[in-house]
Each structure stands twice: as C-alpha cells, then as structure tokens.
Amino acid sequence: MPSYKLTYFNGRGRAEISRLIFAAAGQKYEDIRIEREQWPALKPKTPLGQMPVLEVDGVELPQSAAIARFLAKQFHLAGKDNLEQAEVDAVIDTISDINTAWPASSSDEALKKKFLTEDLAKHLQNLETLGKLYGKGGHFFVGNQLTWADLRFYTFGQTCIEAAPDCLNNFSWLEQNRAEVEKQPKIAEYLKNRPKTSF
C-alpha cells in the first residue's frame, strides 16, 4: 500500500481536485495545509518552488494536473481505457483553457465584466458539447461513470458560481452533472466536513 502526502495552502485552489479524488476513492492520505507565513521557508525545499506537491512513498511529484491524473489512474477514476482517458483529458484541458482565459484579479473591471457576461458562456458551452459527445447520454462527462473530469468540473463550477451566481442558469446538463457529483455518498460526506476556505 503506497503512502500519500499532499502539501498545499489551506485552500481549495489547485489541490482540491486531488482531495476530491482521494475522497471519492475512500483513500487515506496526509492532507498537509501550509499557512502563508510558513510558505517562504518551505518553498526552496519543493521541487519547483510551487505547490501542490504529492509525495508517494517518499518520491515528490509537482504539477497539480499530473498529480490529479496519477491519483485518478491509481483509483480507477480516469476512464476505463486509453480512449476514454483521452476524452477525460480533453474535458480537463478545456476547463484549463477557461482558467487561462479568466482575467487576473489585477485586471481592469471592464475586462473582468466582459469575461463573466460574454466569454464564460462560450467556454461552458464547449464543456456541455463534450459532455454530450462523450457522456453516452448520462450525467457524467465520459462513459456513464464518475471520472476526475466530473470532480474537476465540480470544483471549477464552485469558483464560477462564486464569481457569477447565475453562470450555469443556461446549462442544465452542467448543473445536473454537479448535482450528480454532490450526491455520491463519499463526496457528500467529504463536502460536509471539509474546511471552509475563501479560495
């Protein structure tokens, strides 16, 4: 049995997808949360001066997506064969594209407003398109089963809704997908008990 240690800030951010995968799999792990003041001392000890970092039997792995995909594959939440895993990856990458396009908090208000009122909908439409293309008519993004694509959209959806509460109003498939994730027993339990954080 490998031992897992996940290190990140005390927030959801780029680590929550991995925490959700551990939760869905019912897998124990050390959930290390670093306060901001502790970070400068820890930073040079991490492989790339960044978090999250996953330690598996003492070997350190950086990069949140690589970590999440590894864990998803370990726990059979990545797609049942190579092609399904690619469909899952395509959904993940499409969510990533939205993050890349999302204006930084330092951007001017007009740019942020345009993104939330115009651009975001186009990106969400892309996600619904993939869900309908790969989801085999069900509620999950790929192949009628929960994968980390659904868990990733779940955390991403929370960020969207916090920024723009009505962002999913025209996307009933995406809303249902989140509802489906929320009612998985192990996920429901995790969501009830996880620390409430601002990010």
Add this chain to the structure above:
Amino acid sequence: MSTYKLYYFNTRGRAEIARLIFIAADQKFEDIRYEHSEWSSHKNEMPLEQMPVLEVDGVKLPQSGAIARFLAKQFHLAGKDNFEQAKVDAVVDTIADAMTQFLPIRFENDETKQIEMVKNFFANELPKHLQNLEVLAKQFGNGGLFFIGNNLTWADLLFYEVTETLLGLNKNALDNHQWLKQNRAEVEKQPRIAEYLKNRPKSQF
C-alpha cells in the same frame, strides 16, 4: 488496427508533437493540413471548433495535450507505469507553463511591442522554466540523457518541439543549459526522427 487522422493547419504549432509521436512510433496516420482559407468551411466539423483534432476509428478528440498523451500511451512513449507517466506529465506541464507565457507574444500584432516582449521573455521569464526542467530531469532522469527513466518519452519530443520555436527566435536560448542541449541532440539523432526532420515542411511556429 486503429486508423488515425490528424487535422490541423499547415504548420507545426499545436499538432507537431502528435506528428513527432507518430513518427517515433513508426505509425501511419493521415496528416490533414487545412490552409486558413479552407478552415472556416470545416470549423463546425470539429467538436470545439478548434484544431488540432485527432480522429481515431471515427471518434473525434480535441485538445492537443489530450491527443498527444493518448498517442504516447498507445505507442509506449508515455512512461512504463503509472508513476513514470506522472513524472512525464509533470515535465510536460512544466514545458506548458513556459509556453503559456510565450503565447501572448506569438499573437501580438504590434511589431515593436512584440520585439520588446520577446526580449523580456528570454531575459526574465524563460530562465526559471529552463531551470525547473533541469531540476526535474535530475530527479526523474536516472542520470541519463532523457527526461524520465532513461527512455525516450513524449516529454523529450515536446521539449524538442517547443525549443525549435524558441531557438528560431533566439539561438542562444539554451546556452547556459548543457543538459537540455544534449537532450535535444539525443532526440534529433533517433533514426526515424532524424529522417522526418530532414524532410518536413519548414515553419516558424
């Protein structure tokens, strides 16, 4: 035997990594290249109205990263077990982080501004990413010339491909990075890759 069709523009861009994987694996594929004028008539055939798209046995897959990883796994160029594949993915993500910073430069229309952005990128942004890549190679490379585990993986092919573009803009970009230069040389001399590089169309991006 699966059939593979790769759709992209007539350039390296976001499809070349997939082409390099096919070549390294000696796998036939249909290399469909649309000129920009043709693209608008094919746009709505693609899931996200973007390219590249890989069609595998009739199923269309968008997203260049997902496509490349799928092909690498099909042809045993992705890492030999789950943890090795994760190390490969970590290197790929680190390369992608550098290129995310490069992309706005690529599409800047103001030439004067672009020249400044290029200078700034090479002087102030790229070095830390190259440093990070060398750190990962040391941790994962088993002392050899490939990024992970002493075997060619798509991480090496991707590094080769993006640095092709960067070196085209600044031939000194890797001067302080001996290991990275040697890694590129090792990729270049793989026989099927060498043959492909000799014959492929030249493009700036």
